[in-house]
Amino acid sequence: MxxxxxxxxxxxxxxxxxxxxxxxxxxxxxxxxxxxxxxxxxxxxxxxxxxxxxxxxxxxxxxxxxxxxxxxxxxxxxxxxxxxxxxxxxxNHPDDFVTTSPLWRFENMINRNEHPTNNIQLQKRISExxxxxxxxxxxxxxxxxxxxxxxxxxxxxxxxxxxxxxxxxxxxxxxxxxxxxxxxxFDDQIIAALEEIQWWDWPTDVIRQHIDLIYQKKVNMDIIEQLREIKKGLS
Known part of the structure; x- marks a missing residue:
């Protein structure tokens, strides 16, 4: 359950x-x-x-x-x-203090019964x-x-x-x-192109239409140009 x-x-x-x-x-x-x-x-x-x-x-x-x-x-x-x-x-734990044990955990252990709001304070620390x-x-x-x-x-x-x-x-x-x-x-040219294309943000149906380009072929500049054309069509 x-x-x-x-x-x-x-x-x-x-x-x-x-x-x-x-x-x-x-x-x-x-x-x-x-x-x-x-x-x-x-x-x-x-x-x-x-x-x-x-x-x-x-x-x-x-x-x-x-x-x-x-x-x-x-x-x-x-x-x-x-x-x-x-x-x-x-x-991460400090390795240049007297102890590697974190202060916030020590405070939480000794204060948990005395201060019911301590858990809220702990969550605030975690969020930061x-x-x-x-x-x-x-x-x-x-x-x-x-x-x-x-x-x-x-x-x-x-x-x-x-x-x-x-x-x-x-x-x-x-x-x-x-x-x-x-x-x-890949080489720098292809990496820059893929960063620009960002195919992972495309609508799911578009990715499905072009599974062969994304999932089944080695990358070269011909593939990159085809992906660029698809991206243009989404603009």
Missing amino acids: TDIISSEVSSSAKIYCKKITSSTIKENTIIGDDSIIYRSIVNENCEINRHNRIDNSSIGRFTYTGHNTTIKKSNIGSFASISWNVSIGGA LPHCTIGSDVLISTNVVILRNINIGNGAVIGAGAVVTSDVEPYTIVAGVPAKPIRKR
């Missing part, structure tokens, strides 16, 4: 999860078993797999996640592919923390960790097991601990 609290859930969404609180779940989205969605927006046609936790985040349309994935304080674009056992936007921003058409492979306040550009690829500690440029493949650039997916 799903516990839905102060949330807006589309009638066409398929909900199998444990709990949805103060969130919006849009059309044709699937939320898997034992997942928890808190203060988040999950847009249309997403698939959130089982045992996920999504806190204070927004998920773009047609994005999917694998099982056992945690997303906190993150804005994620459309058509992102997020694998299993991924952690995005977890809190910086977000991760992850673009559209990003591939995040299994066992990746992305630290808080990281920006990942459109079309980037994060290799399996990477720990991302700094921003990633659009259409760049990174891997390793810490993650470092391996190569660009």
